[in-house]
Amino acid sequence: MIVDAQGKDYKEVDRIIRESKENIEVINPSGQRFIGAALQKRRVNVYGIAGNALGCYMDGGLIEVFGDAQDAVGDTMNDGRIIVHGSVGDALGYAMRGGALFVERNAGYRAGIHMKAYGEKSPVVVIGGRTGSFLGEYQAGGTIIVLGLERGDMPISGYFTGAGMYGGKIILRNPGEVLLRPECEMHKAEKEEIESVKESIGEWCSIFNRDENMVFDAEFYVVEPRKGAAPRQSYVPN
Amino acid sequence: MAIKSVIYPEFEVVRYDRCTRCGRCIKECANGVHFFSQDKKMVLSDDTKCVDCLRCIAFCPEHAIKIVKSGCTFRDNANWRPGIVSGIIKEANTGGVLLSSMGNPEPYPVYWDKILINASQVTNPSIDPLREPMETRxxxxxxxDKIERDEDGNLVDNLPPxxxxxxxxxxxxxxxxxxxxxxxxxxxxxxxxxxxxxxxxxxxxxxxxxxxxxxxxxxxxxxxxxxxxxxxxxxxxxxxxxxxxxxxxxxxxxxxxxxxxxxxxxxxxxxxxxxxxxxxxxxxxxxxxxxxxxxxxxxxxxxxxxxxxxxxxxxxxxxxxxxxxxxxxxxxxxxxxxxxxxxxxxxxxxxxxxxxxxxxxxxxxxxxxxxxxxxxxxxxxxxxxxxxxxxxxxxxxxxxxxxxxxxxxxxxxxxxxxxxxxxxxxxxxxxxxxxxxxxxxxxxxxxxxxxxxxxxxxxxxxxxxxxxxxxxxxxxxxxxxxxxxxxxxxxxxxxxxxxxx
Amino acid sequence: MKLEGEVRIPSGCAISAAISRKGNLFTGEGMIKAMEVMHERSNGLGGGFAAYGIYPEYKDYYAFHIFYSDRNARIETESFLKERFEIVQAEVIPTHQIPEITDVPLIWRYFLSPLRSIVDREMLDEDEYTVRAVTKVNSTIDGAYVFSSGKNMGTFKAVGYPEDVGVFYKIDEIEGYSWTAHGRYPTNTPGWWGGAHPFSLLDFSVVHNGEISSYDANRRFVEMFGYRCSLQTDTEVITYILDYLVRRQGLTPEEAANVIAAPFWSTIESKDEKERKRLTYLRTMFSSLLVTGPFSIVFGFTGGLMALNDRLKLRSMVVGENKDMVYVASEEAAILSADRNAGGFRFPMGGEAVVIRVEGEV
Missing domain, CATH: 3.20.20.70 (Aldolase class I)
Structure with a gap:
C-alpha cells in the first residue's frame, strides 16, 4: 500500500500505517515524524527524508529509508530493523534494548545513548561513516559499530566518546585517534571480538552493496567501560 | 595526633527495667542497634546506629523502650546549627556528598498552613454531605476548544482520553x-x-x-x-x-x-x-x-x-x-x-x-x-x-x-x-x-x-x-x-x- | 462602601417572567403587579425588567441603553460610538419622575449599526464586535455604563423596589412578547444603578435569585475567553456562562442547562446509554461551568426564555399558564397577581430546564 504523505499531517500518515495490515510505502515523507511508531511486524519503506523519532518504541518488523533520517531514530526500540540509505541525526537508537539499526553514512551526536541489553536482547547499531560527539553516552549494553568509511580526514567520532558508558561495547574500524572519556578504555580487537560482529558488518555490506573484503581489511578497536571507573558521586549518609 | 570531631548520636535509646530480655527489639531492628550482652545478661543498645524509625517501640511487648532526642549537642548557635556543623564534619571525614531521603525538613513556610477555608452562613446554605449528594469524581x-455535532445535530464525543x-x-x-x-x-x-x-x-x-x-x-x-x-x-x-x-x-x-x-x-x-x-x-x-x-x-x-x-x-x-x-x-x-x-x-x-x-x-x-x-x-x-x-x-x-x-x-x-x-x-x-x-x-x-x-x-x-x-x-x-x-x-x-x- | 465591581456582592432576590407562545405583545403592567406581591423579597436596592419585541421599527439595530453620571461621560461615549457605529437614533429614555426613585443618572438610548468596514477589518462577526464595544465603554469610560445592548429588546433598571422602577420607566406603556423582572436584596452594597438586574449582554438577559458557591471557579474559567466580570455578581457570571455556551459554543439552552445544572453522576448513570454519554460529555467538557449553590434563573433570549433551578433546587420557582401565556416566578402568588386566570401550576425539578419558545418568527 502506498501512502503519499504530501499534504497530510503526521497523525494521519502514522494512523494509516498503524491501522493497515499490509506492507507500506511512504512517498513524499518530507520530515514526517514518528513513522512506524511501535511497529510490530510488516515492512515500511520510506522514500525521501524521514522525520524525527522514526520507528520509536518499535517492537519488530522492518523500516527502510531511501534517503536521510533525522533525530531519535529507533528511540526506545525493543525489536525489529531500521535501515537508512543515508545519514541520521542526533540520538540514534536512544535507549534501544533490542533489534538492529543500519546507517549507510554518518550519525549525529549521542548515537547509541542509553543503549542497553537484557536477557536474549542485545541491540546492534552499524554506522557506515562517522559520528558526532558523545558516541555511546550512558551505554549500558549492546554493540555500536562505526566503520568510518568515506570520512576523508574527519575523525571517526567527535569528543567525549563513551561518556558515562557502563556496559556494552563500541567497535571502531580504523579509528585513528579517539577522544575517549576516562571511564572507558580502548584496545585492539581480539580475533573473537571481530568474529562477534562479523555477521552484523557483513549484513551492512550486503545491504549497502559494499565490498566486504575491503571493509574487513582494516584494524578494529573496541571501546569498553573501564572497570571501576564509572563516574560516581561519593556519598555519605546524612 | 588525629583530629577527632564529635558527632554525638542524634538519638538515645532508653530502656526501662521492665525489659524481659525477650529479644524482640533485636530481631526487629535492621540497623543493629539492640544487642544482648552476655556479660551483663541484659539487652543494650548502640545509639550511634539508631535512626529513630520506632520499629522496636512498636513491637516491644513490655513497652520498655523509648527513643529520645539526645541531649548532648553542640553549643547553641542560631547560625551554625547542629545539622550544618555535623554535615561539615561528615564531609571532612569522608569527602562524600551528603545524602538524605524523604522531603525537605527545613523550616520554610508551609503555605497550606497559612491558608484558611471558607464556610457558608445565612446568605447561602451549607450542605449535609452524609444525606445529600456530594461529588468528588x-x-x-x-x-x-469547541463542541462538534454530527449531521443530525447530535453532539459528538470529541474528548481526548x-x-x-x-x-x-x-x-x-x-x-x-x-x-x-x-x-x-x-x-x-x-x-x-x-x-x-x-x-x-x-x-x-x-x-x-x-x-x-x-x-x-x-x-x-x-x-x-x-x-x-x-x-x-x-x-x-x-x-x-x-x-x-x-x-x-x-x-x-x-x-x-x-x-x-x-x-x-x-x-x-x-x-x-x-x-x-x-x-x-x-x-x-x-x-x-x-x-x-x-x-x-x-x-x-x-x-x-x-x-x-x-x-x-x-x-x-x-x-x-x-x-x-x-x-x-x-x-x-x-x-x-x-x-x-x-x-x-x-x-x-x-x-x-x-x-x-x-x-x-x-x-x-x-x-x-x-x-x-x-x-x-x-x-x-x-x-x-x-x-x-x-x-x-x-x-x-x-x-x-x-x-x-x-x-x-x-x-x-x-x-x-x-x-x-x-x-x-x-x-x-x-x-x-x-x-x-x-x-x-x-x-x-x-x-x-x-x-x-x-x-x-x-x-x-x-x-x-x-x-x-x-x-x-x-x-x-x-x-x-x-x-x-x-x-x-x-x-x-x-x-x-x-x-x- | 464599595460598589459593584469593587467587591463581590452576593444577593437574594425575587424573579418573575412572562411570555406569549404566540408572540403576542403585552405591556409590563402584569409584571409590576407580580413584583409588588413579592415586595418582601427585595430590599429596595435594585429592581428591573427586560422586554423582548419592544423596538419593532428598529429591530435590525443594536439598542444600547446607557447610564451617564454626567454630560461629559455622554460626550465621550458618543464620540467613541460614532467611530464604530452608525447612530441611527439617539434619545433620552422617557421616565416618570417619582419620589421613590432618586439619584437618577442620565439615561439614554441609541439604535446602532456597526460600521461594516471596521467589522471586516477586525475579522469579527457583528455580535462579537458589539460585545467588545460594550466592554470597552464599561471598562474605560468613567461614568458611562451600557446596561442593555440587544436587538429589538431592552432592559430597564434602577435602584429602588421593582414596582417603583416599573412605574419610573413607564413599562405599563411598553409592549413586548416576553418579559423578565427582578427585585434585588443585595447584602453588601449601597446600591448602584448599573448593579441592578436583569443583567444583559446583546439579546441575552438573566435574572437570578440565590448566591452561588461556585462563583470564582466559574468566573476564572469564563475570563479565559475575554469576559471581564467587572460587577462581581452572580448574575453577571451566569450571563457570561450562557453567552459562552449558547452563542460561542453553539449549545442549545437545554444543553447549556445540562452544563450549569448538570445532573449528579448517580443520576447520569441511571439514564439510557445515549443520554448517559451525552450528559457525561457535557459535564466533562465544561466541568468548570457547573454552577453550585442555590440559584433560580430566567434566561431571556430572542424568541424565548428558559427557567432553571440549581440541581438541588435550593430556590423556589413556579411555572403557570393561561392560554398562550406562560409565567415563571419565585412565588405562585406573583403569577396570580399578574394573571388571575393563570393555572396549571408546576414546580420544575432541580436542574430541569423549562424552555418556552415563541412559535414562528419574532
Missing part, C-alpha cells in the same frame, strides 16, 4: 527498586479498590502488576528502564518524568547492588548493572523536543492514553507549564520542593525548588491568562499531608493531587528519613526479603483505603460547609480561601485576599 485530561478518579487524589511515582514489591502491591490494590491511580515510577512494571493496568500510570524517565510497547500499552496513562520536587535537576542512580532478581527483570537490565537515569532526557533539550516525546508516546499507543508531564516546581515554573500545555501533553504534574525521595543530595533536597503552593497558584493563573487552562489538567504533589491540603490545592486551581509520603506513612513509614540505607525496618524502602515480608500487602491496601476514605469524608465535609456539592465547582474557586499572616506579595501570587477582607 474528577476527569483528568485535555478538553477540546480522560482519566476518571473517584476522588482527586492519586499515588505518585515511586519505583519498584526504591520501594518494595509489597509496597507496590499495596498501592496497586488500593488504587484499584479506590478507583484512582498509582504510578510505577521509572523502574518499569512488575509482571504481577499488569493486571492493575487500568489503575496504573506508567512512567517514562530518561533511562527508559522497563519501557517497551507492552508497558506503554499496559497502563491507563503515561507519565514523562522531567523532574522531581525533592531533587530538581538531579537524575536517578540505582546502584547495581540493588538491581537483583525481580528489580532487574522489571527494569529490563541485567542483574548487577547500574541503572542511571540522568536528569535530562538527552532527546529533550528544548520545549519542541518535549512535544516530540509526548507525541511519540501517543503515536505508539494510538492516542488512547493521556500523557502526563511531571516537572519539579522551580523558579520559572509558570512559563515552563505554559510550554508544556502547548506540547500536546494532557496533564501537567507539578512536584513541590517538599516532596519525598528515596535518596537525594542533602544540599539539593533542602535548597532547590520552590513551594508547590506558589507554583500551583502562578501556573493556574498563567494558563488562564493565556486562555489555555483547559488544554491540560493540573496535578500537584510534594507534601500534600491531609484532606485540608487537598481542598486548598483544588481551590487554588489543581484538578487533583499526588500523594506519596502520606501513603507511605499509612503503610508504616515513621519518617526516619533513612531510605537511602536500604534497611527500612518497615519493609517499604528496602529490597531485603526478610524486611520486605514485614509489610503485608493486603493489610497495607486496607490502610491506604482507610486513609483515603477518611480524606474523602473530610473533603466532603469541607465542601459541604462551603455549599459546594461537586468538586469541579471548587477547582480554582479561590474566593473560598483567605490568607493568614501573609505579605501582600504572597497573597498576590496565591491570588487570594487576607482573612478579614
Amino acid at each position: 474528577v476527569f483528568l485530561g485535555k478538553k477540546p 480522560q482519566m476518571e478518579l473517584s476522588l482527586p487524589v492519586m499515588f505518585s511515582a515511586m519505583s519498584y527498586g526504591s520501594i518494595s514489591y509489597n509496597a507496590h502491591s499495596a498501592l496497586a490494590q488500593a488504587a484499584e479498590e479506590l478507583g484512582i491511580f498509582y504510578n510505577t515510577g521509572e523502574g518499569g512494571l512488575h509482571e504481577d502488576f499488569y493486571k492493575y493496568g487500568k489503575n496504573t500510570i506508567v512512567q517514562v524517565a530518561s533511562g527508559r528502564f522497563g519501557v517497551w510497547r507492552g508497558y506503554l500499552e499496559g497502563g491507563a496513562a503515561i507519565e514523562i518524568k522531567m523532574g522531581q520536587g525533592a531533587k530538581p535537576g538531579i537524575g536517578g542512580h540505582l546502584p547495581g547492588a540493588k538491581i537483583v532478581g525481580d528489580v532487574s527483570r522489571t527494569r529490563m537490565i541485567p542483574e548487577g548493572t547500574d541503572a542511571v537515569s540522568p536528569a535530562p532526557h538527552h532527546d529533550i533539550y528544548s520545549i519542541e523536543d518535549l512535544r516530540q516525546l509526548v507525541i511519540s508516546l501517543k503515536e505508539a499507543t494510538g492516542y488512547k492514553k493521556p500523557v502526563i508531564v511531571k516537572v519539579a516546581s522551580v523558579h520559572n515554573i509558570s512559563a515552563i507549564a505554559s510550554g508544556i500545555a502547548r506540547s500536546g501533553a494532557d496533564i501537567i504534574a507539578i512536584d513541590g520542593f517538599r516532596g519525598g525521595t528515596g535518596a537525594a543530595p542533602t544540599a539539593i533536597r533542602d535548597n532547590v525548588g520552590i513551594p508547590v503552593e506558589l507554583a500551583l497558584a502562578s501556573v493556574d493563573q498563567r494558563l488562564r491568562d493565556e486562555g489555555i487552562r483547559n488544554n491540560v489538567s493540573l496535578v500537584v504533589g510534594g507534601s500534600i499531608r491531609n484532606a485540608s491540603d487537598v481542598v486548598k490545592a483544588i481551590a487554588l486551581g489543581a484538578d487533583a493531587v499526588y500523594i506519596a509520603t502520606a501513603a507511605l506513612i499509612a503503610l508504616g513509614c515513621h519518617l526516619c528519613r533513612n531510605c537511602q540505607s536500604g534497611k527500612c525496618c518497615w519493609g517499604i524502602a528496602t529490597q531485603r526479603p526478610d524486611l520486605v515480608e514485614r509489610l503485608n500487602p493486603e493489610e497495607g491496601k486496607e490502610r491506604l483505603v482507610n486513609l483515603l476514605s477518611a480524606w474523602k469524608g473530610e473533603i466532603k465535609e469541607m465542601m459541604g460547609g462551603m455549599g459546594i456539592n461537586s468538586i469541579e465547582a471548587l477547582r480554582g474557586n479561590r474566593l473560598m480561601l483567605r490568607g493568614i499572616g501573609l505579605t501582600q506579595k504572597e497573597l498576590d501570587i496565591l491570588g487570594i485576599t487576607h482573612a478579614g477582607e
Whole structure:
C-alpha cells in the first residue's frame, strides 16, 4: 500500500500505517515524524527524508529509508530493523534494548545513548561513516559499530566518546585517534571480538552493496567501560 | 595526633527495667542497634546506629523502650546549627556528598498552613454531605476548544482520553527498586479498590502488576528502564518524568547492588548493572523536543492514553507549564520542593525548588491568562499531608493531587528519613526479603483505603460547609480561601485576599 | 462602601417572567403587579425588567441603553460610538419622575449599526464586535455604563423596589412578547444603578435569585475567553456562562442547562446509554461551568426564555399558564397577581430546564 504523505499531517500518515495490515510505502515523507511508531511486524519503506523519532518504541518488523533520517531514530526500540540509505541525526537508537539499526553514512551526536541489553536482547547499531560527539553516552549494553568509511580526514567520532558508558561495547574500524572519556578504555580487537560482529558488518555490506573484503581489511578497536571507573558521586549518609 | 570531631548520636535509646530480655527489639531492628550482652545478661543498645524509625517501640511487648532526642549537642548557635556543623564534619571525614531521603525538613513556610477555608452562613446554605449528594469524581485530561455535532445535530464525543478518579487524589511515582514489591502491591490494590491511580515510577512494571493496568500510570524517565510497547500499552496513562520536587535537576542512580532478581527483570537490565537515569532526557533539550516525546508516546499507543508531564516546581515554573500545555501533553504534574525521595543530595533536597503552593497558584493563573487552562489538567504533589491540603490545592486551581509520603506513612513509614540505607525496618524502602515480608500487602491496601476514605469524608465535609456539592465547582474557586499572616506579595501570587477582607 | 465591581456582592432576590407562545405583545403592567406581591423579597436596592419585541421599527439595530453620571461621560461615549457605529437614533429614555426613585443618572438610548468596514477589518462577526464595544465603554469610560445592548429588546433598571422602577420607566406603556423582572436584596452594597438586574449582554438577559458557591471557579474559567466580570455578581457570571455556551459554543439552552445544572453522576448513570454519554460529555467538557449553590434563573433570549433551578433546587420557582401565556416566578402568588386566570401550576425539578419558545418568527 502506498501512502503519499504530501499534504497530510503526521497523525494521519502514522494512523494509516498503524491501522493497515499490509506492507507500506511512504512517498513524499518530507520530515514526517514518528513513522512506524511501535511497529510490530510488516515492512515500511520510506522514500525521501524521514522525520524525527522514526520507528520509536518499535517492537519488530522492518523500516527502510531511501534517503536521510533525522533525530531519535529507533528511540526506545525493543525489536525489529531500521535501515537508512543515508545519514541520521542526533540520538540514534536512544535507549534501544533490542533489534538492529543500519546507517549507510554518518550519525549525529549521542548515537547509541542509553543503549542497553537484557536477557536474549542485545541491540546492534552499524554506522557506515562517522559520528558526532558523545558516541555511546550512558551505554549500558549492546554493540555500536562505526566503520568510518568515506570520512576523508574527519575523525571517526567527535569528543567525549563513551561518556558515562557502563556496559556494552563500541567497535571502531580504523579509528585513528579517539577522544575517549576516562571511564572507558580502548584496545585492539581480539580475533573473537571481530568474529562477534562479523555477521552484523557483513549484513551492512550486503545491504549497502559494499565490498566486504575491503571493509574487513582494516584494524578494529573496541571501546569498553573501564572497570571501576564509572563516574560516581561519593556519598555519605546524612 | 588525629583530629577527632564529635558527632554525638542524634538519638538515645532508653530502656526501662521492665525489659524481659525477650529479644524482640533485636530481631526487629535492621540497623543493629539492640544487642544482648552476655556479660551483663541484659539487652543494650548502640545509639550511634539508631535512626529513630520506632520499629522496636512498636513491637516491644513490655513497652520498655523509648527513643529520645539526645541531649548532648553542640553549643547553641542560631547560625551554625547542629545539622550544618555535623554535615561539615561528615564531609571532612569522608569527602562524600551528603545524602538524605524523604522531603525537605527545613523550616520554610508551609503555605497550606497559612491558608484558611471558607464556610457558608445565612446568605447561602451549607450542605449535609452524609444525606445529600456530594461529588468528588474528577476527569483528568485535555478538553477540546469547541463542541462538534454530527449531521443530525447530535453532539459528538470529541474528548481526548480522560482519566476518571473517584476522588482527586492519586499515588505518585515511586519505583519498584526504591520501594518494595509489597509496597507496590499495596498501592496497586488500593488504587484499584479506590478507583484512582498509582504510578510505577521509572523502574518499569512488575509482571504481577499488569493486571492493575487500568489503575496504573506508567512512567517514562530518561533511562527508559522497563519501557517497551507492552508497558506503554499496559497502563491507563503515561507519565514523562522531567523532574522531581525533592531533587530538581538531579537524575536517578540505582546502584547495581540493588538491581537483583525481580528489580532487574522489571527494569529490563541485567542483574548487577547500574541503572542511571540522568536528569535530562538527552532527546529533550528544548520545549519542541518535549512535544516530540509526548507525541511519540501517543503515536505508539494510538492516542488512547493521556500523557502526563511531571516537572519539579522551580523558579520559572509558570512559563515552563505554559510550554508544556502547548506540547500536546494532557496533564501537567507539578512536584513541590517538599516532596519525598528515596535518596537525594542533602544540599539539593533542602535548597532547590520552590513551594508547590506558589507554583500551583502562578501556573493556574498563567494558563488562564493565556486562555489555555483547559488544554491540560493540573496535578500537584510534594507534601500534600491531609484532606485540608487537598481542598486548598483544588481551590487554588489543581484538578487533583499526588500523594506519596502520606501513603507511605499509612503503610508504616515513621519518617526516619533513612531510605537511602536500604534497611527500612518497615519493609517499604528496602529490597531485603526478610524486611520486605514485614509489610503485608493486603493489610497495607486496607490502610491506604482507610486513609483515603477518611480524606474523602473530610473533603466532603469541607465542601459541604462551603455549599459546594461537586468538586469541579471548587477547582480554582479561590474566593473560598483567605490568607493568614501573609505579605501582600504572597497573597498576590496565591491570588487570594487576607482573612478579614 | 464599595460598589459593584469593587467587591463581590452576593444577593437574594425575587424573579418573575412572562411570555406569549404566540408572540403576542403585552405591556409590563402584569409584571409590576407580580413584583409588588413579592415586595418582601427585595430590599429596595435594585429592581428591573427586560422586554423582548419592544423596538419593532428598529429591530435590525443594536439598542444600547446607557447610564451617564454626567454630560461629559455622554460626550465621550458618543464620540467613541460614532467611530464604530452608525447612530441611527439617539434619545433620552422617557421616565416618570417619582419620589421613590432618586439619584437618577442620565439615561439614554441609541439604535446602532456597526460600521461594516471596521467589522471586516477586525475579522469579527457583528455580535462579537458589539460585545467588545460594550466592554470597552464599561471598562474605560468613567461614568458611562451600557446596561442593555440587544436587538429589538431592552432592559430597564434602577435602584429602588421593582414596582417603583416599573412605574419610573413607564413599562405599563411598553409592549413586548416576553418579559423578565427582578427585585434585588443585595447584602453588601449601597446600591448602584448599573448593579441592578436583569443583567444583559446583546439579546441575552438573566435574572437570578440565590448566591452561588461556585462563583470564582466559574468566573476564572469564563475570563479565559475575554469576559471581564467587572460587577462581581452572580448574575453577571451566569450571563457570561450562557453567552459562552449558547452563542460561542453553539449549545442549545437545554444543553447549556445540562452544563450549569448538570445532573449528579448517580443520576447520569441511571439514564439510557445515549443520554448517559451525552450528559457525561457535557459535564466533562465544561466541568468548570457547573454552577453550585442555590440559584433560580430566567434566561431571556430572542424568541424565548428558559427557567432553571440549581440541581438541588435550593430556590423556589413556579411555572403557570393561561392560554398562550406562560409565567415563571419565585412565588405562585406573583403569577396570580399578574394573571388571575393563570393555572396549571408546576414546580420544575432541580436542574430541569423549562424552555418556552415563541412559535414562528419574532
